[in-house]
Structure formats: C-alpha cells, structure tokens
Amino acid sequence: MSRIVYVNGEFLPEDEAKISVFDRGFLFADAIYEVSTVLQGKLVDNAAHLARLQRSVDALNMGLPCSLEEIEAIQLEMLKRNDINEGGLYLQVTRGAADRDFAFPKDSKPSLVMFTQSRPVIDTAAAQNGISVVTTPDIRWQRRDIKTVGLLPASMAKQTALDAGANDAWLVEDGFITEGTSNNAHIVTKDGVLLTRALSNKILHGITRKAVLALAEETGITVEERSFTPDEVSNAAEAFITSASMFVTPVVTFNGEPIVDGKPGKVAKRLRELYIAFALKSLK
Structure with missing residues (x-):
C-alpha cells in the first residue's frame, strides 16, 4: 500500500x-x-x-x-x-x-x-557501532540557520563522503568545523569538556542539539560553545553528531583514522540514553 x-x-x-x-x-x-x-x-x-x-x-x-x-x-x-x-x-x-x-x-x-x-530510529547499527566522517570544504550560503530546502551543497558533501568510503562529511570553513551535512558536530576533549560550535548564521540551530546540551549540563558535563578545528577532532577523546533522525550518534573514525580506539565513547552513549528518555517524555 x-x-x-x-x-x-x-x-x-x-x-x-x-x-x-x-x-x-x-x-x-x-x-x-x-x-x-x-x-x-x-x-x-x-x-x-x-x-x-x-x-x-x-x-x-x-x-x-x-x-x-x-x-x-x-x-x-x-x-x-x-x-x-x-x-x-x-x-x-x-x-x-x-x-x-x-x-x-x-x-x-x-x-x-x-x-x-x-525507518529504525532507536536501534540502529550507527548508534551501536558509530559512524565514519571525512572533512570537505563548506561551500554553502551564509544563512545556514534558516532551514531551507537548498540542500545541494550538503548533498554533494554527503556523496563525497560516501565515495570516500565514509558515512558523512563534516564541513570546514576558515579552518574550523561548521557542522555535518545534516547534523550538528560535537567533540569531547581529553579533559572531559564537550565542545560544539556556538549558534550563529553559520550553522543550523539544531533542535536535538539544544536538548542534548541541556541534558549534558544537567549531568554535570562541562559544555563549551566555540569553534574547533579538524586537528582538535583528531586529538579528541570522543566525537558525535546530533540530529532529529539520528539522535546522538558516535563518530568513531575521522579522515580515515580512528578516534582513540575507534569505538563509541561513554559520553556519547550516555547522552544518547538520556536523549531517548527525553524524547519519549516529549511525545505528542
């Protein structure tokens, strides 16, 4: 049907x-x-x-x-x-x-x-195993905070990632990560600080991002909203994405190299659990 x-x-x-x-x-x-x-x-x-x-x-x-x-x-x-x-x-x-x-x-x-x-949302291979990400230049327009259907640059970046054998691309502008093709980008430093780019017209104001950051702070995780570089991703303790369709999903490989041991990190796994509980309470 x-x-x-x-x-x-x-x-x-x-x-x-x-x-x-x-x-x-x-x-x-x-x-x-x-x-x-x-x-x-x-x-x-x-x-x-x-x-x-x-x-x-x-x-x-x-x-x-x-x-x-x-x-x-x-x-x-x-x-x-x-x-x-x-x-x-x-x-x-x-x-x-x-x-x-x-x-x-x-x-x-x-x-x-x-x-x-x-489609499956909660029980997915990506959530269990993590995803791989490569970087590509951010060629999008300057009002990414407006959720328009002008998604060709994001689609091209996604295909670039797939052609490289990765799951997604993180976009780079002026030497800093902006976001993923359809998700917000986050890392956890080796000091345990959750880094994510601050809101501006450079990134989408993610609904899942907002909820996850609030949950992180409630859990006692230090959140710092600032731009970070690809090198900081490579040297991070963890990385993950947030989006409406993928909730919190670990990034385990970056530009062909594993992040630490190449396995989902405990912060990402905990935040996913917390977000799923939040999502179930918000149902309408």
Missing part, C-alpha cells in the same frame, strides 16, 4: 500527489522544511520544530498557509493515516506558485506538503 501524503489541503496516495511546476520551491528552492522524528506513533519534541518552522518562514518573509495548531493537527492525522510507528515526518512550506521571477510574488499562496518515512 502506498503512503498517504498531504498536499495543500488534501490527503492523497503518493502516486496521485501533484504540485505546480511554477511552485517556487521547485524553481528557486524558495522553501523551508522540518523533520520531526516519530516514536511509538507520536512526534518527538514537535513544539520545538514548529517554533523553528515559524522562525524560518519569518526570516524569509514567507507566510504559512495556516496556523501552527492546524499544521500540527495535519501532522497527527498523517501519522494515523500512515500507521507509522517509528521514523520521521517531513514537512515543507514553499512561497507558492507564481510565474517565474526572481522577485518575491505579492499574491502567491504558500504551499504545504507532508510525507512520512518509516
């Missing part, structure tokens, strides 16, 4: 879903998105994702087609119609359809699209 997707007011089988060729999300990547994780058929920390959705559309002077409350009601209906237990729910808002022009149209109606993806 095909998935049921949502397109501008209609719940449809995925093979019947259509959107205008003039939609600005298609023509200009003039669109933003959010991905909420699904556990036990419910959404994880969804209020935070909807708040970021509002922040993103505001930053682009883009309206929403309906209220956040109505959007969440559609999300919950999507979960029911697709009978999804574990995975993700993708949501995309575009500026809508208008004749092709670089200027923002004045009378277009925003488009809203959603679909679900079933």
Whole structure:
C-alpha cells in the first residue's frame, strides 16, 4: 500500500500527489522544511520544530498557509493515516506558485506538503557501532540557520563522503568545523569538556542539539560553545553528531583514522540514553 501524503489541503496516495511546476520551491528552492522524528506513533519534541518552522518562514518573509495548531493537527492525522510507528515526518512550506521571477510574488499562496518515512530510529547499527566522517570544504550560503530546502551543497558533501568510503562529511570553513551535512558536530576533549560550535548564521540551530546540551549540563558535563578545528577532532577523546533522525550518534573514525580506539565513547552513549528518555517524555 502506498503512503498517504498531504498536499495543500488534501490527503492523497503518493502516486496521485501533484504540485505546480511554477511552485517556487521547485524553481528557486524558495522553501523551508522540518523533520520531526516519530516514536511509538507520536512526534518527538514537535513544539520545538514548529517554533523553528515559524522562525524560518519569518526570516524569509514567507507566510504559512495556516496556523501552527492546524499544521500540527495535519501532522497527527498523517501519522494515523500512515500507521507509522517509528521514523520521521517531513514537512515543507514553499512561497507558492507564481510565474517565474526572481522577485518575491505579492499574491502567491504558500504551499504545504507532508510525507512520512518509516525507518529504525532507536536501534540502529550507527548508534551501536558509530559512524565514519571525512572533512570537505563548506561551500554553502551564509544563512545556514534558516532551514531551507537548498540542500545541494550538503548533498554533494554527503556523496563525497560516501565515495570516500565514509558515512558523512563534516564541513570546514576558515579552518574550523561548521557542522555535518545534516547534523550538528560535537567533540569531547581529553579533559572531559564537550565542545560544539556556538549558534550563529553559520550553522543550523539544531533542535536535538539544544536538548542534548541541556541534558549534558544537567549531568554535570562541562559544555563549551566555540569553534574547533579538524586537528582538535583528531586529538579528541570522543566525537558525535546530533540530529532529529539520528539522535546522538558516535563518530568513531575521522579522515580515515580512528578516534582513540575507534569505538563509541561513554559520553556519547550516555547522552544518547538520556536523549531517548527525553524524547519519549516529549511525545505528542
């Protein structure tokens, strides 16, 4: 049975879903998105994702087609119609359809699209064994704090990593790590300090990142928000990523070399446990 997707007011089988060729999300990547994780058929920390959705559309002077409350009601209906237990729910808002022009149209109606993806979230090989990461130059635009669908540079970096036999890429700009292709980057120094880049327009303001840093501080881990270099990663006690789809996942190999013994570290494993407990409490 095909998935049921949502397109501008209609719940449809995925093979019947259509959107205008003039939609600005298609023509200009003039669109933003959010991905909420699904556990036990419910959404994880969804209020935070909807708040970021509002922040993103505001930053682009883009309206929403309906209220956040109505959007969440559609999300919950999507979960029911697709009978999804574990995975993700993708949501995309575009500026809508208008004749092709670089200027923002004045009378277009925003488009809203959603679909679900079933996949393991808690019990994964990546969580158990860790992932490998290589570095590649960060060639993205300068407003990475806005969660737009303009993901071609990130996709290219991901493919570069896969072609090199790694799982993901950490992006480097001016000699410092910015973030991963679809995740925030973190290391733990040999002194036990958790380092992660400070929030700015250079990185996405990760929802999972925010929760994990709060959990780390509650646990007594010292958190320092500052930029760090690839050399600091190579010399770290641990490294890990955070994202909505992968929670806390250890990085065990960096640029072809193991981090310490090449096994998931205790801080990453503990923070993953704590985040899973947090996620289960946040379900809606």
